[in-house]
Amino acid sequence: MSVLSGKKILLGITAGIAAYKTASLVRLFIKLGAEVKVVMTPASKDFITPLTLSTLSKNPVHSTFYDKEDENELWNNHVDLGLWADYFLIAPATANTLSKMANGTCNNLLLATYLSAKCPVYFAPAMDLDMYKHNSTKQSLDKLQSFGNVMIPATSGELASGLVGEGRMAEPEDIVSFIEKDVLSKLPLKGKKVLITAGPTYEAIDPVRFIGNHSSGKMGFAIANTAANLGAEVILISGPSHQKIQHSFVDRIDVVSANQMYAAAHKYYNSVDIAILSAAVADYAPKNSASQKIKKKDASLEIQLAPTKDILASLGAIKKHQYLVGFALETNNELENAKGKLQRKNLDAIVLNSLQDKGAGFATDTNKITIIDKDLKQKSFELKSKVAVAKDIMNEIISKLS
Ligand code: CTP
Numbered sequence: 001m002s003v004l005s006g007k008k009i010l011l012g013i014t015a016g017i018a019a020y021k022t023a024s025l026v027r028l029f030i031k032l033g034a035e036v037k038v039v040m041t042p043a044s045k046d047f048i049t050p051l052t053l054s055t056l057s058k059n060p061v062h063s064t065f066y067d068k069e070d071e072n073e074l075w076n077n078h079v080d081l082g083l084w085a086d087y088f089l090i091a092p093a094t095a096n097t098l099s100k101m102a103n104g105t106c107n108n109l110l111l112a113t114y115l116s117a118k119c120p121v122y123f124a125p126a127m128d129l130d131m132y133k134h135n136s137t138k139q140s141l142d143k144l145q146s147f148g149n150v151m152i153p154a155t156s157g158e159l160a161s162g163l164v165g166e167g168r169m170a171e172p173e174d175i176v177s178f179i180e181k182d183v184l185s186k187l188p189l190k191g192k193k194v195l196i197t198a199g200p201t202y203e204a205i206d207p208v209r210f211i212g213n214h215s216s217g218k219m220g221f222a223i224a225n226t227a228a229n230l231g232a233e234v235i236l237i238s239g240p241s242h243q244k245i246q247h248s249f250v251d252r253i254d255v256v257s258a259n260q261m262y263a264a265a266h267k268y269y270n271s272v273d274i275a276i277l278s279a280a281v282a283d284y285a286p287k288n289s290a291s292q293k294i295k296k297k298d299a300s301l302e303i304q305l306a307p308t309k310d311i312l313a314s315l316g317a318i319k320k321h322q323y324l325v326g327f328a329l330e331t332n333n334e335l336e337n338a339k340g341k342l343q344r345k346n347l348d349a350i351v352l353n354s355l356q357d358k359g360a361g362f363a364t365d366t367n368k369i370t371i372i373d374k375d376l377k378q379k380s381f382e383l384k385s386k387v388a389v390a391k392d393i394m395n396e397i398i399s400k401l402s
Contacts, residue, residue, distance in 0.1 A: 001247050003183045003229075004176075005033030010085035010117070012110045013053070015043035016092035017160040018126040018169035022048060025091060025172040026056040032176070039063070039081060039110045041097065065109055078109055082117035087179065090114070091152070092126030092169045095137050101149075102140040122182075124152040124175055129165030152178045187231025188398050193272040194232040196224045197265060197311065199239035201258045203285035205303060206294045214362045215280035217241030219327075222390035223276055224250050230394055235272065237264045239279055258282050258308035265311050269322065274397060276325040277312045278351075280362070284308060316346030323348045323397060329362075331355045338372055348400070349373045351393060359383045371396050 009029050013022050022038075029036050038053045040063040050061040062076040082088070090097065090110070097110070101123075106112050114121065123144065131137055132154060145151055152175050157168045170178065184190060198220020202210040221243040224236040228249035236245065236252045239261060245252060255261045258281045269275060284305035294301070312326045326347045328338040331354070338352040352370045359366040360383070368383040371393065381392050 001249075002032040002034075003180055003187070003231075004029065004087075007034045007086040008084055009034045009036050010081060010088045010113070010119075011036055011038045011053075011057075012088065012090040012093075012113065013038060013040045013044045013048065014090065014092055014094045014097040014110065015041055015047060016094045016126040016169070017047060018092035019044050019047035021169065021172050022091065023052055023056055025089075025175060026053060028172055028176045030056070030058075032180075035059075037061075037081065037084065039078075039113050041108050041110050062109055065112075076109055078112035079116045081113045082115075082119075085117060085119045087120055087122065087183070088114065088117045089122045089124070089175070089179065091122075091124035091175060093123040095125075095127045095131045095134070095140070098123065098125060098137065098140040098144065102143040120183075121149040122152055122175075122179055123149060124169050125154045125167070126169035127154075127167050128159055128161050129163055129167045132165075132167035150182060184231060187229075188402075189227060189230040189232035189394075192232045192274060193235070194224075194227045195235045195237070195265065195268050195272040195275040196220055196227070197237045197239075197261060197277045197279035197281075198224065199241035199243070200280050201239045201261055201282045201308075202256050203258065203282045203308070204256075204289040205286050206290035206292065208293055211282055211285065211305075212240070213280050213282065215239070215241075216362065217243040218365065218386050219367060219389070220276075220278040221245050222386045223278060223393060226387070226390040226394045227274075227276075230398070232274075235268045237261055237268075237279075239281075258285060258311070262309045262311045262314065265315060269315055269318070270320075272322060274323045274325070274401075275315060276393070276397075277315070278327045279311075280329070281311060282308055310345070312347070313345040319346055323401060325349045325351065325393075325397065328352045329355065335370070335372070335378070338370075339376060342372055342374065342376075347374065349396070357383070369393070373400065 036057040037059045038061045042063050054061045152170050155168045156166045199217030200213045200215040202212045204210050224234050228234045228247040234250045285308050287304040287306045324347050330337045334354045338350050342350040350372050353360045357368040360368040367389045370380040372378045
């Protein structure tokens with residue numbers, strides 16, 4: 001999966017012949033799962049039609065502050081466009097637009113959007129070789145980069161003028177992979193490995209029966225997906241769960257019992273930087289699992305249970321460089337119990353959810369958490385979707401690592 005999947009990309013098109021290549025650019029972004037909106041300079045419409053771009057992007061395309069033909073004369077809000085975008089790419093970026101961007105000129109919608117954008121801005125220059133080499137262009141390029149904008153350098157080749165040299169806009173495929181690599185290299189968990197346990201465990205009574213619980217795995221899977229989106233390499237050890245995850249940074253390892261989860265967690269623990277144990281591991285398992293199906297005989301049946309190994313505590317006991325996070329699902333004396341677990345199990349943080357909070361806990365799509373760190377500082381969050389909760393958890397961990 002691309003780092004651009006699910007991202008909002010604003011494509012700004014200026015009036016250069018390379019504008020004809022932006023149709024491919026839109027398609028490539030869409031293929032990666034990104035959402036695309038297009039803003040054009042009025043003159044760029046001579047090179048590619050807004051209709052082509054709106055059809056490919058499935059979004060309206062704007063080039064003026066309001067649409068003259070629209071009888072309601074609604075304002076095309078550059079601030080909204082700028083805030084909407086996760087990334088703003090200006091391609092092709094002509095010498096004229098680059099100069100205006102460098103000097104804060106604001107005489108069209110694209111420039112106003114650039115000035116109001118808060119997201120990372122990429123630009124792909126495209127012009128004739130002498131224009132590209134000109135000192136004033138060089139100055140614009142330097143100035144724009146000093147503002148924090150990222151240049152996707154022009155390449156050498158045949159130019160529209162018939163001359164051969166530097167100034168060709170990078171090819172759409174190269175622009176896309178440039179942005180993907182750049183985005184990836186700046187993600188906060190780039191180069192980090194994260195181990196996550198999720199879901200329930202099933203403890204066999206006999207070949208057809210087990211002791212389990214209602215954990216869906218949703219919380220752990222959401223954390224895995226969030227960590228991967230933040231650039232981490234994720235090892236997700238999951239008990240039996242219907243949850244699906246498709247992310248090239250996530251390696252899913254399926255286990256059934258607490259024993260198997262213990263073995264898998266210990267196998268990878270030394271190699272990870274962060275471990276988040278969200279699984280609802282069975283605390284007890286049948287002492288002896290019958291090898292044949294147990295037949296109905298007497299009026300009652302006794303199954304002897306023995307405690308499972310506490311995976312979290314065992315990882316806390318051998319903790320070195322890892323940032324170790326546990327979960328506590330409590331019904332009473334919540335804070336006290338969670339703090340006790342944090343200290344007993346040698347954790348760096350514990351995520352508490354109370355079953356007294358409506359919408360928290362198992363099998364729901366929402367959760368309400370309090371995160372307690374090892375200095376016993378606590379931070380409570382509102383009831384949110386598990387995806388939003390996963391983001392809060394990861395942001396909290398990142399803030400502690402840096
Ligand atoms: N956990 C674990 N291995 C176990 C049991 C629990 O790794 N065998 C982990 C869970 O993944 C969770 C944390 O321990 O991160 C808290 O689990 P919980 O069952 O609430 O805590 P216990 O210590 O078992 O205490 P109690 O059941 O008394 O609340």
